[in-house]
Amino acid sequence: MLIREAAAEDWPRIWPFWHRIVAAAETYAWDPDTSQEEARALWMGPAKRVYVAEDATGTVVGSAYLTPNHGGPAAGVANAGFMVDPDHGGQGIGRALAGHLLTEAKAHGYHAMVFNAVVETNPAVHLWTSLGFTIVGTIPEAFDHPRHGRVGLHVMYKALD
Numbered sequence: 001m002l003i004r005e006a007a008a009e010d011w012p013r014i015w016p017f018w019h020r021i022v023a024a025a026e027t028y029a030w031d032p033d034t035s036q037e038e039a040r041a042l043w044m045g046p047a048k049r050v051y052v053a054e055d056a057t058g059t060v061v062g063s064a065y066l067t068p069n070h071g072g073p074a075a076g077v078a079n080a081g082f083m084v085d086p087d088h089g090g091q092g093i094g095r096a097l098a099g100h101l102l103t104e105a106k107a108h109g110y111h112a113m114v115f116n117a118v119v120e121t122n123p124a125v126h127l128w129t130s131l132g133f134t135i136v137g138t139i140p141e142a143f144d145h146p147r148h149g150r151v152g153l154h155v156m157y158k159a160l161d
């Protein structure tokens with residue numbers, strides 16, 4: 001598998017799984033009806049450094065972005081987002097993308113990474129804790145999950161120093 005920076009031409013290959021994941025409304029605090037153009041701005045806007053994972057056949061099977069979590073004096077903390085095509089899930093692609101982004105974040109001068117809204121029922125919580133992220137707080141009943149009802153949103157943090 002190859003992880004590389006995304007080019008604008010990659011967007012049409014990211015969009016099908018982006019849409020599938022956001023439309024499921026189980027993991028991201030974005031409108032399930034987000035249009036393709038709005039989605040592109042959310043995922044590949046100018047503040048975002050975007051990566052894709054390609055399998056051996058050149059198929060884009062996952063994507064991630066890296067961006068400052070806030071501006072000014074808080075811009076040393078990174079935020080990142082991850083999506084793996086559900087048809088290619090459970091093969092270590094998410095873990096590989098996360099490892100790559102932690103390395104990239106450090107290389108670009110960030111001293112920490114934060115996830116602002118990790119749905120507490122998301123199996124990804126296990127992935128993040130296994131990589132050294134801790135839950136610094138949970139916003140109770142903040143996410144209306146289609147199967148679990150109102151569930152909490154974790155803020156998760158990892159120092160990169």
Ligand SMILES: CC(C)(COP(=O)(O)OP(=O)(O)OC[C@H]1O[C@@H](n2cnc3c(N)ncnc32)[C@H](O)[C@@H]1OP(=O)(O)O)[C@@H](O)C(=O)NCCC(=O)NCCS
Nearest residue numbers: 021027082083084089090091092093094095118123124127
């Ligand atoms: C989270 C996500 C990026 C993980 O990608 P992936 O390629 O399926 O994950 P991996 O195969 O690398 O697995 C990583 C670990 O997370 C766990 N995990 C991740 N997603 C899981 C799932 N849907 N079901 C069960 N376990 C899961 C696995 O147990 C695995 O642990 P292990 O390495 O100790 O076995 C992917 O499931 C995804 O895109 N989910 C929807 C969007 C999302 O939730 N993004 C993160 C928002 S915080």
